[in-house]
Amino acid sequence: GPLDADGQANGQVVDPVALLASGSGGGSTTQPDFTWKIKSFSDPSSRYWKAFFVDGRYLFVSHSAAYYSPDGQEWKEAYSFNSSDRARVHVAHNGTVVVVVFDDNVQRYYFSGDGGLSWETLPAPDGLAPRSVAYGAGAFVMLASEPPWSNTSNWYLYRSTDGRTWVRVYTINSNYAGPCRYVVFGDRFVVGCSTFLVSGEGIGWQEVRSDWFETELDDVVAVGDTYVGGLDGYVIWFKFLTDPSGTLRVDSGYMSVYRILRLSSSGSEAFLAAEYRDGSRKLLRSTDGQNWQVACSANCPMAVVKGGTYIGFGDLHTGVVQVWTSMDGSTWTPVVLGGLVGTYLPFFQENGVVYRWTNGGFLLSRDGGETWVYQAVDLTGYYAFGPYGRLIKGGGRYVSVGNQSIAYSSDLFTGWAFGKDQNGNPLRLTEHMQGIAYSAEQGRFVAVGSRGSIYVSNDGEHWQRVYQVPGENNLRGVVFAHGKFVAVGWGSPTTPSGVFVSEDGLTWRVATDAPPLEAVVYAQSIFVGVGPGGVIAVSQDGESWQIVQRVFTNPIEYRTLKAVCYNATRGYFVAAGNDGGAGEVWVSVDGRNWFSVKRALSSDVTSVLCLSDGHILVGGSDLGGRGITVEKGYINQ
Numbered sequence: 001g002p003l004d005a006d007g008q009a010n011g012q013v014v015d016p017v018a019l020l021a022s023g024s025g026g027g028s029t030t031q032p033d034f035t036w037k038i039k040s041f042s043d044p045s046s047r048y049w050k051a052f053f054v055d056g057r058y059l060f061v062s063h064s065a066a067y068y069s070p071d072g073q074e075w076k077e078a079y080s081f082n083s084s085d086r087a088r089v090h091v092a093h094n095g096t097v098v099v100v101v102f103d104d105n106v107q108r109y110y111f112s113g114d115g116g117l118s119w120e121t122l123p124a125p126d127g128l129a130p131r132s133v134a135y136g137a138g139a140f141v142m143l144a145s146e147p148p149w150s151n152t153s154n155w156y157l158y159r160s161t162d163g164r165t166w167v168r169v170y171t172i173n174s175n176y177a178g179p180c181r182y183v184v185f186g187d188r189f190v191v192g193c194s195t196f197l198v199s200g201e202g203i204g205w206q207e208v209r210s211d212w213f214e215t216e217l218d219d220v221v222a223v224g225d226t227y228v229g230g231l232d233g234y235v236i237w238f239k240f241l242t243d244p245s246g247t248l249r250v251d252s253g254y255m256s257v258y259r260i261l262r263l264s265s266s267g268s269e270a271f272l273a274a275e276y277r278d279g280s281r282k283l284l285r286s287t288d289g290q291n292w293q294v295a296c297s298a299n300c301p302m303a304v305v306k307g308g309t310y311i312g313f314g315d316l317h318t319g320v321v322q323v324w325t326s327m328d329g330s331t332w333t334p335v336v337l338g339g340l341v342g343t344y345l346p347f348f349q350e351n352g353v354v355y356r357w358t359n360g361g362f363l364l365s366r367d368g369g370e371t372w373v374y375q376a377v378d379l380t381g382y383y384a385f386g387p388y389g390r391l392i393k394g395g396g397r398y399v400s401v402g403n404q405s406i407a408y409s410s411d412l413f414t415g416w417a418f419g420k421d422q423n424g425n426p427l428r429l430t431e432h433m434q435g436i437a438y439s440a441e442q443g444r445f446v447a448v449g450s451r452g453s454i455y456v457s458n459d460g461e462h463w464q465r466v467y468q469v470p471g472e473n474n475l476r477g478v479v480f481a482h483g484k485f486v487a488v489g490w491g492s493p494t495t496p497s498g499v500f501v502s503e504d505g506l507t508w509r510v511a512t513d514a515p516p517l518e519a520v521v522y523a524q525s526i527f528v529g530v531g532p533g534g535v536i537a538v539s540q541d542g543e544s545w546q547i548v549q550r551v552f553t554n555p556i557e558y559r560t561l562k563a564v565c566y567n568a569t570r571g572y573f574v575a576a577g578n579d580g581g582a583g584e585v586w587v588s589v590d591g592r593n594w595f596s597v598k599r600a601l602s603s604d605v606t607s608v609l610c611l612s613d614g615h616i617l618v619g620g621s622d623l624g625g626r627g628i629t630v631e632k633g634y635i636n637q
Contacts, residue, residue, distance in 0.1 A: 048062070053266075062089065094140075101130035180193040519561070530577065535549075536586075562578070567614060
């Protein structure tokens with residue numbers, strides 16, 4: 001296709017469904033080699049996650065995986081967990097050994113003997129379900145119960161000096177002290193049931209009663225000899241004192257806040273992320289758990305870990321998790337954005353800047369996907385930037401299609417408006433629009449989506465539906481190349497699916513011998529399409545198709561090639577998808593012979609972008625659709 005003066009494809013989509021690129025070039029046909037860096041991590045936006053510093057590195061643990069970083073800026077995935085996103089995560093370590101438990105009624109826990117680099121899944125002691133874990137006084141203490149938990153369940157305390165071999169040290173009768181919620185170590189081990197159980201070394205345990213709410217807290221952190229937790233808008237602190245008679249008693253107090261977002265502790269300091277009634281969020285800091293000062297009043301992290309420096313984690317906007325660094329815990333610098341909610345979110349490239357939609361605006365990168373910053377967009381009442389969002393520029397306008405909506409604007413960040421029908425009325429869609437293309441020759445946009453719907457517009461503002469593919473076919477993408485629009489999709493086995501062709505975007509016909517496809521690209525005088533079951537097909541004219549390879553064996557959605565692009569700088573096609581959840585990347589010089597160059601990506605791959613410097617960005621999500629990763633690769637030929 002033609003290129004603009006700035007080297008960008010004129011009116012071409014750069015997204016996971018359809019990317020039109022042009023170029024030529026050769027390259028070696030030997031097995032290529034990839035080098036990858038992960039710049040964000042899957043599912044950090046889960047409600048329950050923990051971060052800490054151990055053995056000279058930062059670790060981040062969510063329900064889906066463990067990640068580590070030497071400096072908080074470059075992150076790598078160490079292990080994938082298999083836990084519910086509703087399960088609270090509890091982490092304990094002794095500086096080298098790390099123990100992770102989830103309160104999800106499963107009789108296992110996770111163990112690392114090298115500071116979080118390698119992991120094992122181990123059976124919980126006595127076939128019980130772990131609930132919480134803490135480390136102190138030279139030992140781990142695990143709180144466990146009979147699965148599934150109920151109000152009549154007994155609770156048990158186990159002690160281990162190595163994290164592998166556990167000895168039962170105490171039984172908590174449910175009629176007496178249950179249910180139990182946490183175990184934590186500050187100046188002693190503390191177990192929160194309907195009464196407190198405390199122990200200096202985790203061997204002998206003593207009951208301490210309290211009339212306050214401390215035992216009902218779901219999660220507690222320790223700051224020296226003071227314990228801090230949150231409950232219903234109250235930050236509650238408590239500590240254990242010995243009165244003149246030698247009796248251990250509880251001293252406590254509280255502070256009221258509108259909403260507690262997260263509590264974290266580095267041992268000598270505690271941090272509280274709180275939301276105020278005016279909607280603002282602040283980060284508070286305390287060295288005693290009782291007196292709090294504002295450490296950050298705008299663009300603040302939610303949880304803080306202190307290692308060689310302070311590293312902060314937290315929600316910047318809904319579904320967007322950011323990493324911060326700080327030398328003093330008060331002045332914070334954003335580092336990397338990641339964790340987008342939803343799947344199939346697209347890349348868009350313009351003038352050397354890479355964009356990705358997220359809730360409320362853009363993530364944008366000016367260094368080829370290495371670092372990302374957030375830019376808000378006025379999207380009031382607009383859904384085209386949701387899970388199916390696609391963006392294109394043509395005729396001096398930006399047009400985005402998405403979840404039951406089409407919108408247009410002359411500026412990326414302001415002035416977005418809903419599309420209209422031919423009479424100027426608001427365009428009311430029931431389809432999920434999943435692809436868009438633009439023909440500079442005709443000055444025409446074509447949008448495709450679910451239920452086989454095809455819409456056209458000559459200005460990006462006024463639209464009309466011109467065609468509906470028979471049956472249940474869902475159109476996944478569309479591209480304009482070689483003088484025609486080519487739309488791809490797939491539906492049920494009993495309905496027409498595959499490829500549809502039109503010279504003008506108004507009159508369409510079904511291509512012959514075309515398999516179901518997810519994405520299509522045109523380069524080196526051929527169309528290359530990829531789809532379910534890892535199918536790869538080629539066509540000279542967009543109408544007659546030939547399957548050249550099936551890289552996967554089972555044609556279900558979780559084994560699908562979902563994106564394809566052409567790297568004009570290096571001269572090869574790139575296809576990306578997932579084989580049962582594990583991301584995989586394939587490359588080909590001629591579109592017919594393909595190499596697998598990258599397996600076991602950190603997530604379910606949904607998008608790919610070929611950069612002009614020869615690098616490749618691959619975007620994806622965890623299988624629950626709750627997180628997005630962006631990985632960067634380079635083929636050394």
